[in-house]
Amino acid sequence: MSGFGSSHLSRRAALAAGSGALAALVVRPAQATTQTMQAAIDAFTGGAAITQGKVTMDIPPLVENGNSVPLTITVDSPMTDEDFVKTIAVFNERNPQPNIGTFHLNARSGRAFVSTRIRLGDSQSIVAVAQMSDGSLWSGSVELIVTLPACVEN
Amino acid sequence: MARALINVPPKAKRGEVIEIKTLISHPMETGYRPKGDGSFFPRDIIQKFVCTLNGEEIFRADLYPAIAANPFIAFTTVAREGGLLVFSWTDDRGEAQMESAKLVVE
């Protein structure tokens, strides 16, 4: 029997074996790229300028399972009738499609807050763009590492 | 009818910001899952989620296949008046499921 103990199998070898086996088993759909993500962001913003800031994403940087990743987005905004977040659009870099979700808030939302669970097909960046009531655009992003579980089920 | 679980605080003070949590049973089939014979399970997702209070929209979400199965969505609203919260989830075929809950504001 092949040496299974951790002393014999280096971590790199185990990772390579795991991901290699996975690639052999799974037919990979075409992945989104940084360009398709940018195109999707442009479609949302109409090409207008985005300022980095105000948008915070709470998501585990090391993802346990890409099938279900908790994501909470908050935006620094007073959420008054005069100044509130209208829309939060979330994008990803390497899933088959660049969009994750678009959330529509309003002046009575109380807090610029939304929480959900998303799917991540690979280690990648995700970007959230918030459009304010005055039309200005703000964004935040995170870099994530997605580890896949060991036994891929039949 | 898919099973839905809605969590609204039992009572809210006027002006208080409350959090509403929703969870619905749905596979959110991405369209990218291989069947094993070369074909894929066809896409079947919830596309839209809307919450209204007394008929007025207080939250809306456009969902994509990247939203995890059994979608969980939580959001906030200012408790201005009590009334009927109506939640609706609409899928790719345009079929909608609605649930409701009472909001009590004092």
Place this chain on the structure above:
Amino acid sequence: MTVRAAQGILALVCLLASSALAQTTDSRRSGFEDMSPQSQALQKDDTANPGMLSVLDGEALWSTKAGSAGKSCADCHQDATTSMKGVAARYPAFSTEHNRPLDLQGRINACRETKQQATPFAWESKELLALSAYVGKQSRGMPITPPDDPRLEPFRKRGEALYSQRLGQLNFSCANCHDDNPGQKLASAVIPQGHPTGYPLYRLEWQSLGSLQRRFRGCLVGVRAEPYPYGAQEYVELELFMMSRAKGMQVETPAVRP
């Protein structure tokens, strides 16, 4: 090393360990401890735990009349929050009618067949999982209490032997991973000790609720063995052994696991 020799050494070690310390520490860990804080939070939040959707379905099924007898579970068992308290914690249990142990799903289906005169639910069906989740949840927080029933012993022993039996093309036994290497990584996932504390559970990998049998089958496929069919007696015996191995640990149903 033979199983007997290993057992002998284990017994000796346990004897030495327990005599050496006035108070032994329980080194058993639930898979809950091996999860990320986010998954732990998900399991603990009844308003977000996807397994609760199945529990709600089970609650509805509990009161649904079925079969030619036109009876619901509630007709015999009344309020599950009382009558089912502690039940999942002491399963698998011996069935006199079947002259062998049944797991909880087997018991539910046996009731369906004999008392409700209805077709048993298919293995791993949404309904069977929902009822097991609902009944299981009534034991949540309670210690696993295998029945003190001598009739179970030969079956438990077979389960114990299966646990240490090398299987599949990879030639691993359950013990190789879950006794010898818990806490180590298997292709970036932490190997748990493998205590069935929270079944049926919502596995992120499955994106749905699933039974312990489904997990067993996943492991068997993982070592490249032909899995026993759903409902196989081997699974009941293995669960019987694993529940005795997990004696005293808390039931977590419906758990969440990656």
